[in-house]
Amino acid sequence: MNWGILGAARIAQSALVPAIREAGSTVHMVAARDPQKAHTFAEENQIPHSSSYQELLKNSDIEAVYVPLPNSEHLEWTIKALEAGKHVLCEKPLTLNASEARAMIEAQQKSGKLVLEAFSYRFHPQIERMLERLREGAIGEVRFLKVTYGFNLDRPDDIRWDPRLGGGAFYDVGCYGIDIMRLITREVPEQVHAVARMTTGGVDLDLGAMLHYSSCIGLLNCSFGLPFQQVFEVQGTRGNLILEAPFATDNYEAHLTVNGKAETFPKINPYAEMVKHFEKAIAGTEPLRFTLQQDSLPQMETLEQVLNAVDYPRT
Template sequence: MRWGILGAARIAASALIPALRANRSDIVAVACRDAARGAAFAATHHIPEAVDYDALIARDDIDVIYNALPNHAHLPWTLTALQHGKHVLCEKPLALSAGEVEQMRDASRASGRLVLEAFMYRFHPQFDRLCELVASGALGPLKWMRGSFTYALRDMTDCRWDPALGGGALYDLGCYPLSLMRSLAGVEPVVLSVASRLTEPGLYGGSVDHAAHAVLRFDTAAGPVLGHFDAAFSLPWHCQFELLCEHGLLRLPIPFATKGVETVLQVGEQTERFAICDPYATMVGHFEAAVRGECALRFGLDESLGQARAMDALLAGAHATDALNTSHERPPSAIIAP
């Protein structure tokens, strides 16, 4: 399969290019806004050509575009790629709203080309095992889920601080526990509350949520399940996920950033171990198989639409409140939440 990489992004360098190499995929070209930077990126990663965005998408020797752009650019460039007959593996969050995902779904159907939201954590075996355990009721009915994904983002030029580029902690990090909770509950959530902390509006001409805590209810056939999670890039690193079932605890100490590390799943008193693997490579392999028509996409755009609808509700809550009811804060030192 012949790939074009849209954006000389860090995630392309650190995760997707190695995943494509692992699948023996053909990386035809990378696109960059800056010709010199693009050429340097291509040389570093042994990619034959560096071109601009339009030129990459117009090429007829490319089958799949990997969209590694900031969140605000997922919709326009994914639509352009679909219009040019390309399949698209697009970074998470797939879009900025449910309305944008609907546009992608319409364009995907019209073009007959696939789009996959690149939630790589779903391609690690521990995800399947956790889903299987919850569905089997091994520890009794699911009651409670809690997740956390926080870290300290010191680089104030990062696109995550800029509302115009789709910045914010819910888009960047909250999307992971939300996605996992939706997968495990099997129904869409009701957002009960969101407490957030917002950046000073003057920083980038608008605010982003740099920290948020959300409480969700999932009305499953077996009864209501409560989910709550933290997402922040203004706090120290903390990432974990656990579920309380009627008869015990299920816990993933490394729920999302699973590439290249041994992981474990705690099942009550037992511990299950998972060997080192590369979920990005498994994701690429699955997408290529789906593009070749060998299997259906495991996670289609209807799934992404459910995710985006929940995210819309979370963002509405996050921007309606500031948890501490204080003035907006100045980064970087003052943003470390107490």
């Protein structure tokens, strides 16, 4: 399959270009607002063509596009890609709020093309194994979900410090915690309580939330001001389950511990597994596992609940 990349972002270079190639496909073209930046990115990554966004979407050789643009631009360019007849793999968070997610769903349905929100961690085998163990009742009835995901964002010019672009720790890493809790509960919470410490620039540096689901309580911590850490724990009536690296990226030897017994998973590239699945869904050989209507919309509804709970400033 021929892919185009809308935006010469770091994540595209470090993760998606290698993943597309590992899946056996081709990165045909990269686009950027700055023609020189697109050209340089193409040369550095052995991509045959570079262009503007508009030129890429007009290219009939491209079947699918990857959108790693700033969060504030996901809606606009995903819709434009759909209108151009392309399938879209869009970075998380899919949009900035539930209203935007509904607009994207409408565009997706009109186009007949597929859109997948790029939570690559879902495609790591530790996640399906975790869900299997919970379905088996390995820890009894689930009562608490606890997620921590933080790191030290020490680049002052990083776009994630810019509220106009959808910056902040919650949009960047907190969304992972919301998503993994939703994979287990399959619900939008009934109530949300949250607090945040804001930067002078207007984004959250630290955010903590308590989410009340029908049968359990979720606790979320996310930050741009901590040493790198991520962990997910599920507490049940008969024990607990821990993922020490729930959002593990490529070539990490992951571990799932259930009631003190650890299970190790071989090193894989979940980005490549995500691309392989999306291409099979495009080809019609397997159904799309995570859809906008059933997965991304309730995800955005929950994110919006948390943002409303902290009275997050809107640009």
